[in-house]
Amino acid sequence: MELHDVWFVLIAVLWIGYFFLEGFDFGVGILTKLLARNRAEKRVLINTIGPVWDGNEVWLISAVGATFAAFPEWYATLLSGFYLPVLVILVCLIVRGVAFEYRHKRDEEQWQRNWENAIFWTSLVLAVLWGVVFGNIVRGMKIDADSEYVGSLWDLFNPYALLGGLVTLALFTFHGAVFTGLKTVGEIRERAGKLAQRLGLVTVVLVAVFLLWTQADRGNGETLVAMVVAVAALVSALGAVKAGREGWSFALSGVAIVAAVAMLFLALFPNVMPSSLNADWSLTVTNASSAPYTLKIMTWCAAIATPLVMLYQGWTYWVFRKRIGTQHIADAH
Template structure:
């Protein structure tokens, strides 16, 4: 295995970690409108992810930076071709961070309600658009002989990519509902479990259709194994949630996301962006990568920095591991 293959695997791991971690806090953001009945319950939901949401986004920054350094041709084509949807995601992430920090700065109901609307929409849109983006990456887009995207925005809104967006939206929301049940007490915990059952069933149908379509289009034996693991893990998550075993349910929903993302990257390799115009024009791990010297330096840096990031983020989750409920929310000023 050469260094460009290693970095393809590392980037896949970074995106998998991002979807696993940011997936549940996107889901919790969506649930602030679907599950919470009043402002106090919305505060409970926001507080479950308050200490960790910004740390989860570190994985996105690292994945983007690694792609830029290891595969500059992939980065350039991806960000120029997908400029509008990626810009929408970026704006959502900026507004979402501001909403978390500014919501409680003033006590007026209208002020807080507007920021709560912002949290909901800036959680829902990225959860959907990431699925659309990765659906297009795996399915292939219009790339010419100069490695440039020559399609339009409407070309990105094809049935396969839109189905991918619905899968990530429902799967992340299910993941968030299971996380809410794991992190809360009282009535909100029970309602989160009931909602997770419905969300999980919808996500299972959509995910099965999307992954089977992916397997039929580009799959092989390894991707088939990942597909089976994803489906079995999702069913196990539903069973554990129904039995009230929130820890196991969250673990299995996480395995579902990990296996599904792994399947996408397995079907993609050795391409990084297939061309639908001519297979010879596809971007691959070979023709899109940086020089061996650059990849070698990056490997040393990643070997030193990655364990530190994982350790401090794991410590954060350990510190804020306890459940919370409405009784832990102080009265508003």
């Protein structure tokens, strides 16, 4: 296996890790409107991800940085083609981070309510846009012989990509509901389980349709296996929710996300951005990669830094592993 193939796999792993972790993060943010009935319950939901949301975003930073260094042509075409969607994503990420940090800085109810609304809306928009972005990457974009995107903004909002946005929205919200059931006690935990059951049925249908479409369009034997694993894990997660096995349901919903994202990357390879105008103009792991020496240096750095980051983040989750409820929320001033 060549180094550019290795780095394609590593970037896929980084995106898988990001969607697994930030998926329930976005889902909890969306649930602040769908599940919480009062301010105290909103604070419970936010506190379940409060210690870890910023660590989850490290995976995104690493994935984007690795793409920039290992596949500069991919990075350049990707960001130019998705200029406005990426701008919206960046704004939402910034506003969301500020909302977590500034929500509790003042005691006024309106101040805190505004930041809570910001958490909900940015989580919702991000959950949809990531599906739209990856849907377009897999489907293929209007890339010319100079590796430049020549389509319009509206070309990005095609039926396949929009379905991808609905899939990530449903999948992340379901993942967040399962995580909420795992991390809370009392009425919130019970309502999270019931909501997860309702969301799970819709999510299974959307995921199955989207992955079948992907398989029919760009599938192979490997993607077929990944698709079966994703759908089976999602159905099993729904069954675990109904049985009250919250740990298993969270693990299985995570497996569904891992398998679904892995299927998208398997459908891409050896392309990184297929051209819908001419297959010969597609960006591949070969023509979009950096020099072998650059990839070699990156590999050594990643081999040292990645285990340390994963150990630290695992330790963070272990420290904040206990369940919380409204009884753990201090009275407002």
